[in-house]
Amino acid sequence: MYLFANCVAFFKCDYEGTRRVACVTSGGTTVPLEQRCVRYIDNFSSGHRGAASTEHLIKMGYAVIFLYRRGTCEPYCSSLPDDAFLECFEVTKESAVQVCQPYSEAVKRAIRDHHAAVAGGLLLKLPFTTIFEYLQMLQMIAVSSRSLGPCSMFYLAAAVSDFYVPWKSMAEHKIQSGSGPLDIQLLQVPKMLSVLRKEWAPMAFCISFKLETDAEILLEKADMARKKYGMHAVVANELLSRKEQVVVVTNNGKIPVYRDKTSSDSDVEKPLTKLLVDRHSVYIKDSNT
Numbered sequence: 001m002y003l004f005a006n007c008v009a010f011f012k013c014d015y016e017g018t019r020r021v022a023c024v025t026s027g028g029t030t031v032p033l034e035q036r037c038v039r040y041i042d043n044f045s046s047g048h049r050g051a052a053s054t055e056h057l058i059k060m061g062y063a064v065i066f067l068y069r070r071g072t073c074e075p076y077c078s079s080l081p082d083d084a085f086l087e088c089f090e091v092t093k094e095s096a097v098q099v100c101q102p103y104s105e106a107v108k109r110a111i112r113d114h115h116a117a118v119a120g121g122l123l124l125k126l127p128f129t130t131i132f133e134y135l136q137m138l139q140m141i142a143v144s145s146r147s148l149g150p151c152s153m154f155y156l157a158a159a160v161s162d163f164y165v166p167w168k169s170m171a172e173h174k175i176q177s178g179s180g181p182l183d184i185q186l187l188q189v190p191k192m193l194s195v196l197r198k199e200w201a202p203m204a205f206c207i208s209f210k211l212e213t214d215a216e217i218l219l220e221k222a223d224m225a226r227k228k229y230g231m232h233a234v235v236a237n238e239l240l241s242r243k244e245q246v247v248v249v250t251n252n253g254k255i256p257v258y259r260d261k262t263s264s265d266s267d268v269e270k271p272l273t274k275l276l277v278d279r280h281s282v283y284i285k286d287s288n289t
Ligand code: PAZ
Pocket: 026, 027, 044, 045, 046, 047, 048, 049, 050, 156, 157, 158, 159, 160, 209, 210, 211, 212, 237, 242
């Protein structure tokens, strides 16, 4: 209920205007193995793609709902150490807390940019952990954003579990190790992308991501996903090169996007989001005619 109220309030302020709203999903979903969860299946996603893309989209005028895995990268934190709170701050002799000198500029910038985005109504961060939370929250966001029509964008960079244990067949208590080898049947997670496109937010501009480790099958699988789920674009990436290059697969062809290697602080998300925002502009224009 609280989440729904939050989303509605977030959208309402832009309803009269022309603000575009992107829902960026980020990080990996977990699959609990027990109802009183002690163990779960996880994946590698760091959330870097989603966090960096969020910053670029906000810079380009979007309001972003950042649906992210608790504990993964968040926008405006990339230049801070992993344990920012403990490493960036120190206690003075007078018991005041101050920023340690080497991090002074990075911390100030992160705090300033984050506060500006939140105070300006341009960033709403919603954390998830499990696949169940993720799908429920995505549905709620999509349904609440329906009234934005083509002005809403779904940028689905989260690594969503393919297999899960249904709640009803999940052990209630911690699985005992003395009972021999573990035999659990995982069911396939229903593909919610078609439901998102057809029912939850049929007018939204939808971009999904496809990750493979085998370059031979990547582009074909991305194009198959585009057609099967009716995506406007699928971003294809390989595990090892994902920070350097991606390929945007659309119905007009395949466009490679590279990180600018001449600059050390550049990322592939900058040209990627620019390309997708341009495509979104064309989509909005076509929807209005
Ligand atoms: O989160 P990250 O920056 O470490 O990696 C990004 C990514 C590879 C998870 C993303 O680009 C992606 O491909 N997501 C979809 C993965 C999939 O389900 O195929």
